[in-house]
Amino acid sequence: MTTQKDPSNLFAGRGSLASRIQLGKEARRKVSRSQLAICKIDKRDPMSLLEASNVGRVPELIPIRFGRMLADPFSFYRGAAPLMAFDLSRLPRTDVVVQLGGDAHLANFGLFASPERRVLFGPNDFDETLPGPFDWDLRRLAASFVIAARERGFAASDQGNIVRRLCETFRQRIAEFSTMDTLDVWYYQFKSASMLAIADSAEERKKELAVIDKARLQSSRSVASHATERVNGKLRIRELPPLVYHIPLQNKREHKQYDDMIRRFFADYRLTLPDDRRALFDRYELVDVAIRVVGIGSVGTRCYEALFIADGECPLFLQLKEARASVLEGYLPVSEYPNHGQRVVNGQRLLQSASDIFLGWSKMHHTGNDFYVRQLRDMKGAFDFTTFDLADLAEYAVSCGTALAQSMAKAGDPALIGGYVGKSAAFDEAIIRFALAYAEQNEADWTVLKAAVKSGRIQATRE
Template identity: 80%
Template structure:
C-alpha cells in the first residue's frame, strides 16, 4: 500500500488534450487516444451512467440457452482425445466447471446490460487466473496471469467474472450468503478505491507501477496468514528452468529428454525416421519464426540456446484439448531453458465483440499480456505451426510462478485475497485503459458494489444449474468425462 501512496504523492496534475471514449478495438495507441484532463474524463465516465446506470449491471436474467451446446461449440478444433479430460475436470465441482465455462459466460454477458467504458480485457478474470509471476528484474509480482481470451471490451465484464468466481468459491467452502455478499463488497470497494487512486497518478507512474508480492503480505491481517503467504512466495522464488531439471528430465540412450508422465506429458509418437525428420523440421521452423518476434536483445539471448527436446503437455481446465507443448533448450550443455508453447485460438469474446486485429492469435495474447501485466516474461513471443495453421504463444514454463490454495481459505483469507485481486485488476485496467473514465463510471458511492454483488450471487446460481446439466449428461452417457 505504501508504494501506491508514494506514487500518488509524485503524481502530476498536468492537463492533456480533450478526451475521447476508448473504442472497442485492439490498437493500443487508440485505447489511449485523446486522454485529457482527469476531471473531464471522469465526467465522461459519469455521463456513461445515463445510458447504462450502474444498477443495471445487477441484471442476471439469462435467456434460455443450451449450456452443453455452447460447450460443444467451444470444442471445435480441440484435440478430440483430450476433450473427455476437459469434461472430467469440469464436472468435478461448480468452481472447476466455471473455470472451463468462459464461453458460456461470454455468451451470457453479451446479452446483458453493460457499460460503454472499454478497456483491454483479460477475458477470463476468475480468481484462479491471478497469481505470482516474475519481473525481468526477478521481483515476485502478483496479478492476472492468463490472457488466452484477452480482447478489448466493457470493463465490467472482467469485474463481474471475477466477482462471481469469489461467490462460487465461497459456496464451495460452505460460507454463508452474508459472507459471500461481504466478499464481493470488499472486492468492489477495493477496485473502486484503487481505480480512483490510479486516476490521480501520472501516466508513466501507472505504467511503471508494480504490485509486488510484498504488497499481499501488507494486506494480510494475521501473522499466520502472512506466514502462509510468505511460504507460497518463497516457493515461487525457487521456480526456474534449473529447478525443473531434476524432475522434468531423464537420460534416454545417453541423451537428455523431457520425462514422459502420461496422460499429461508425453512425446509425439513418430513411426519412422522420415516422420521424425519431418517433425523436427516443423519444430525448428516454428522456433525460427518465434525468434523473429523477440526484441533484438532477447533474440541474442535466445540464440545462445540449442533445442534439445519437445513434448506434448496437457494444461488447465478451459485449455484442455488445445495444443500445448513444452520445449527444453540448453546453453553450454548445462544451462536449461524450459519454454511452454500454448495454442492461441480465437478469444471466446470474439463472437460478441469486434474480432482481433491481429492475424495471429498468439500475437493477440502477447500484446494483451504486455498491456495488462506490470511486467512480462522476457521470452514472451508468438509463432505458427504452418502444417496445421494453428497459432501459438511462447513463454517460460513455471518461471517463478506461484498460486495460492484458495480451497483451504477461511472467510477472512478469501476476503484478503479478494482485496489483492481487486488491486491487481484495477492496476491492469489503469495501465491498459483510462482509469479516470472507469472512475467516473463506478463513482464514490456503493451503487456499483451493490449491483455487482447482486449479479455475482445470481450468476453463481446459474453456474451451479449449468454444472448440474453437465453432471446429468455425463451420468447419462451423453458426454464422456475422464477424471484425472
C-alpha cells in the same frame, strides 16, 4: 466515449482529469450501475455452447476437459468461459472499453516474475484477452469469489461481503491511479511484499510467505530436476501419460518432418523477440519437445513443452500454448492481429506490469495453428483458495481488486472507469447482486453437465 476496436483510442485527445471523469459518469446514462446487477439468463443449452467450443480441439483430450469440469462448480466455472461470454453479451454492459483479460476468475491471478526477478502478483492468463467492456472482467472475477465461497460453506451474506471488499478495493485503487502520473501508473508493480502488507495477521503473512518463497524457487533448473531423465545418454523430457508424452514417430522420414516443423516454428518465434532477447535465445540449443495437457478450459487445445540447453548444462523450459480465437470474439469486434498468439502476447504485455522475457508467438505452418511462447513455471505461484477461511478469501479479494485496477489503469483510462464506478457503494451493490445470481446459474449449469455425463451425451474421463 470510445470505440471497442482499439482501447488506445481512450487516450486520443485526452481532456482534463475532471472532463474524463465526467465522461465516465455520462456513460451511466446509457447503462446505469444498477443495471449491471441484472442476471436474467434466457433459456439456453449450456452443453451445446460448451460442445461448440470443442471445435478444433484434440478429440481424444476432450473427455479429460469435461472430467476436470465435472469435479465441482468452481472447476466447471473455470472451463465455462465460453458460456459466460455468451451470457454477458446478452446482458447490459458499459461502453467503457479496456483491454480485457477475458477470463478473470480468481485462479487466474497469481505470482509471476519480473525480468529483474521480483515476485509480482496479478493476472496471469490471457488466452481470451480482447478489448471489451471493463465490467465483464470484474463481473467474472466477482462471481468466481462467490462460487469459491459457496464451496467453502460460507453464508450468502459473507459471500456478498467478500465481493464488496473486491469492488471497494477496485474503486479506491482506480481513483488513486487516475490521479497518478501516467508513467508512474505504467511503472507500478504490485509486489509480493505488498500482499504481505495487506495480511491482517501474522499467521496470514506466514502462509502467504510460504507460497512466495516456493515461487522464488521455480525455474527452468528446478523443473529440469524432476521433469527430465537421461535416455541413451541424452537429456529428455520425462513422460507422464496421458498428461505429458512424446508424439509417436514411426520412421526417419516422420522424424525429419517433425524436426523441420519445430525448427521452423522456433525460427519464426525468434523474430518476435526484441534483439537483446534474441541474442540470449541464440545461446540455447533445442534438445526435446513433448506434448503437455494443461488447465481446464485449455484441455484439448494444443500445448507443448520444449527443453533447451545452453553451455551443455543450463536448461531452459519453454511452453508453447495454442492460441485460438478469444471466446469473446463471437460477441465483440474480432482481434486486429493476424496471429492469435500475437493477440495474447500483446494483451499480456499491456495488462501485466512486467512480462516474461521469452514471451513471443509463432505458427505451426503444417496445421495453421497459432501459438504463443513463454517460460514454463518461471517463479509462478498459486494460492490454494480451497483452504481459505473467510478472512483469507476477503484478503485475497483485496489483492485481486488491486491487481485488476492496476491492469485496467495501465491498459485504459482510470479516470473514465473511475467516473463510471463513482465514489458511492452503488456499483459495489450491483456487482454483488450479479455475482450471487450468477453463482446460482453456474451451479445449475454444472448440474446439466453431470446429467449429460450420466446420460452418455458427454464423455468425461477422471484422471
